[in-house]
Amino acid sequence: MVPVKVPCPCLGSILLLLLLPWLPPASGFFPNIWSLVAAPSSITHQDLTEEAALNVTLQLFLERPPPGRNPLRLEDFQGRTLLADDLFAAYFGLGTLSRRFRAALGEVARANAAQDFLSVTKHDPEMHFDSEQLVGSRAHLVGSLRQALSAASALEYPLARKHLGAMLHALQDFYSHSNWVELGEQQPHPDLLWPGRKLKNLAQVGDSMCSDCEKLSCPGNLLGSMFLTSGYFGTEPPKPPGFGPVFKTSDSDAFWKQINEIHALGGGDEPEMCLSALELALLHTPQFSDIFVFTDASPKDAYLTNRVEALSQKQHCRVTFLVTEDPSRRVRREVLSPKRFEPYRAIAVASGGEVIFTKDQYIQSVASVVGESMMDMVTLALVPSVLPTQRPLVFHVDKLLHGLIIHLHGEISAFRISGPTGISQDIHQAWGDLCFISGIGL
Secondary structure, eight states: OOOOOOTTTTTTHHHHHHHOOOOOOOOOOOOOOOGGGSTTTTOHHOOOOOOOHHHHHHHHHHSSTTTTSOOOOOEEEEEEEHHHHHHHHHHHTTTOOHHHHHHHHHHHHHHHTTTTTTTTTTTGGGGTOOOHHHHHHHHHHHHHHHHHHHHHTTTTTHHHHHHHHHHHHHHHHHHBBSSTTTTTOOOOTSSSSTTTTOOOOOTTOOOOOBBOOOOOTTTTTTTTOOBBBBOOOOOOOOOOSOOOOOOOOOHHHHHHHHHHHHHOOOOOOSSOHHHHHHHHHHHHTTTOOOEEEEEEEEEEEEEGHHHHHHHHHHHOOOOEEEEEEOOHHHHHHSSSSSSTTTTHHHHHHHHEEEEEEGGGGHHHHHHHHHHHHHTTTTOOOOOSSSSOTTTOOOOOOTOOOOOOOOOOOOOOOEEEEOOOTSOEEEHHHHHTTBBBBBSSSO
């Protein structure tokens, strides 16, 4: 995700709350995810806060080149999942990490999430733009922003981040709880954050806004009114279709029985809810496990990339994707974005796994090779999927390692493996003094 410029007079001050406490070094930032077990595909306030902070940080780094270093380029980050460590390394140099930045961001995210759990805030409609309390909610929003800026001016940064979290929660709730988007608006509300302004064209008590809804979702039930309003909410979370439920067992016979009872109905969709299923698996998988994802489609829920990356690292789980192409959908796939599988690559690289593209008839052989090679495996190098022609890849092996396995996958026409003693072997030599080469689908 890349930043979009939105005019905001307090942008610099808000960034200051996050960036001032920064000092190296760091480990990973993980948003609170314990509440996801009940609704694993939801987009939480923590997710929105993290995504926004990373986007705005990238925008700041692009607008203010680092002293004595080459400026950052937007195209280097397009199509990639933004991570705080990557941004700081690109701006300040390799080896510069972002622990304090992520700790400050964590304070904001926790203060944001707390608005839904604290007894004094969780049921107050003015804190959430609920129950048509738009005027009072806006007053709370602007007040929280003013308190955050005042605390920052007084160098009370923890208090400033607390008020900033409350402000961001209300801001996010406006766009999710009101009908601003349903009215066809695609830009931020021009009067929402500006002091001295008022919300206009508000629905009154007797105005009919929508037809009755007796189902879980009623798209298109607005009556055509152009008044701004907010609705009331129920407490029953929707169950997203397309993945789950979780099946756990240590009995191999029970496992295969469950696998044999799984049948695809219909199918042929592109994309699919793959990351939601992976997230569900990570939430129920022991730490230090290997997870294999079999799919023939790109992710429909790519917005979960950051969260799944963080969860895979927190669980210390290595994720490997085996992606097959369905010939019946090949014509359709040709018009899709070539970067649609980028979330898989980002998660695999972050967790120490890989993404392997193969065909249905080879999937069993590929899975067998990958599964066997992962027993007690240590990753020596993770290489981008595209390398310049004729560029050698060098990696070091010492006497403590044995059973070295090299995986090459993709459309490969030629390669040569050379050892330190000068012995080499190419794609046409299955057996040699250096190694044994086995190909699938060659």
